[in-house]
Amino acid sequence: MTQATALNLDDIPHPPLTPLVGHTLDLLRDPLGLHMGAAATYGPVYKVKVLGQWRVSLGGADALEFILGDTQKLFSSHDGWDMLHTLFPGGLMLRDFDDHRAHRRIMQAAFRKPVLDAYRARLEEATEILLEDWETDSPFKFFPAIKDMTLRMGAAVFMGLDLDDPRAEQLSSAFRAEVAAATAVIRKPVPFTKMARGMAARVMLTQQFSMMIPERRDNPGDDFFSQMVLAADEDGNSWTAEELVDHFNFLMMAAHDTTASALTKVAWALATYPEWQDKIIAEVDALPVGPMDDARLASMQAADLVFKECLRLLPPVPLIPRRAVRDFQWGNHIIPAGTWVSATPGTVMMSPEHWTNPQEFDPDRFGPEREEDRSHKYAWAPFGGGAHKCIGLHFATMQVKLFLAALLKSHRIELADDTPVDWARVPIPQPKGGLPVVLRKRAQPSSP
Numbered sequence: 001m002t003q004a005t006a007l008n009l010d011d012i013p014h015p016p017l018t019p020l021v022g023h024t025l026d027l028l029r030d031p032l033g034l035h036m037g038a039a040a041t042y043g044p045v046y047k048v049k050v051l052g053q054w055r056v057s058l059g060g061a062d063a064l065e066f067i068l069g070d071t072q073k074l075f076s077s078h079d080g081w082d083m084l085h086t087l088f089p090g091g092l093m094l095r096d097f098d099d100h101r102a103h104r105r106i107m108q109a110a111f112r113k114p115v116l117d118a119y120r121a122r123l124e125e126a127t128e129i130l131l132e133d134w135e136t137d138s139p140f141k142f143f144p145a146i147k148d149m150t151l152r153m154g155a156a157v158f159m160g161l162d163l164d165d166p167r168a169e170q171l172s173s174a175f176r177a178e179v180a181a182a183t184a185v186i187r188k189p190v191p192f193t194k195m196a197r198g199m200a201a202r203v204m205l206t207q208q209f210s211m212m213i214p215e216r217r218d219n220p221g222d223d224f225f226s227q228m229v230l231a232a233d234e235d236g237n238s239w240t241a242e243e244l245v246d247h248f249n250f251l252m253m254a255a256h257d258t259t260a261s262a263l264t265k266v267a268w269a270l271a272t273y274p275e276w277q278d279k280i281i282a283e284v285d286a287l288p289v290g291p292m293d294d295a296r297l298a299s300m301q302a303a304d305l306v307f308k309e310c311l312r313l314l315p316p317v318p319l320i321p322r323r324a325v326r327d328f329q330w331g332n333h334i335i336p337a338g339t340w341v342s343a344t345p346g347t348v349m350m351s352p353e354h355w356t357n358p359q360e361f362d363p364d365r366f367g368p369e370r371e372e373d374r375s376h377k378y379a380w381a382p383f384g385g386g387a388h389k390c391i392g393l394h395f396a397t398m399q400v401k402l403f404l405a406a407l408l409k410s411h412r413i414e415l416a417d418d419t420p421v422d423w424a425r426v427p428i429p430q431p432k433g434g435l436p437v438v439l440r441k442r443a444q445p446s447s448p
């Protein structure tokens, strides 16, 4: 056994502390930057102080596997994601071990293949209709536009409402308030703060969702909400109404901003590297006429490479928090029970240990000739790993490809100006100026 030299947290190095706030503001400003800088200076094991608590980071792909794979059941996801407790209690990610497993088995029913096929048809239709509202030849900001689109699609595909149902806008804006509150600095619902608005929105959403349950039980549709009402595991276990509402509320949060952030990076990539846009356009033009199916989605391989590279360069979830439930040893450190521990897929995905010129946009690194993502099971982990690995990863990939197919079959995308794009990392990675773009009608391929 390795000799332990750090019997408590004191021996673990940390960047200089700002009086009173520690590293809280650095983390709020640029979490990945803070971690990349600390890892470069102190090596893979270091700590940062956030809201008065030390959080230990274990860097590297092996540590990612150790924390997320969690074969010894050492790490609580519920305790790690403490900032979500008030607004998203009972969500899948906020459950641990056997309880989490039991709930995930039920949720799996809403992600079965036939159900995903039905969501695909709804998504495809909704994407095409919503894209008709986007203007050609006049600049607009991509990030707010795609956020709005994913939320409106959420009303259709997740809640099963018509795109023009008046409840859709009301639910979407309540939902926006709830998500904004999750990362608010003031954590108490003091009147007029984000937290107060978020809590009020949560009350309204849970009431609305509760009212939808009997309606959908009697008349289920091919939307997530209906499928979650029907969901049962192989032994017939299902959720109470309260559990169902909490799971749905969490699912909406987990699905939307992550996908909107990823699609924005993809749009940036297409506009910045037109040669990759050309490759995807060629794939889209080669699709047979008719609705999408698995084979058609699978044929969009350049789209796959670009999506993977965008998630590597700007992962929507670059840091994954956990809290140790028992003392554990990592290398020569002994970390006590109760310590917050961060897994850092964002730094692993930028590590020269696994990636050639990691800062460069180079989707071919995922191609069959290089397969840099295969250098370690956790080298590429934008969807996490282990028991909590993103349950929506196939849905997200499908949504991105459907969007690209719908957009690029008739348009090209360009940046509206030459201003370099600066990316904010919090609360979700996004371009600081919103990413002004212009859509141009494109020449159609000549028929054979």
Ligand code: HEM
Residues within 6 Å of the ligand: 077, 092, 093, 094, 104, 250, 251, 254, 255, 256, 258, 259, 262, 315, 316, 317, 320, 321, 382, 383, 384, 385, 387, 388, 389, 390, 391, 392, 393, 395, 396
């Ligand atoms: C590009 C888009 C997405 C990214 C990058 C992403 C990323 C992640 C990551 C990293 C986790 C694991 C967090 C942890 O271990 O603590 C996660 C969990 C989760 N994601 Fe996603 N996600 C995306 C889209 C979606 C979508 C579209 C859905 C639903 C349709 C979804 C539903 C969930 C749920 C329910 C969990 C919790 C799983 C569990 O705890 O068992 N995500 N996601």
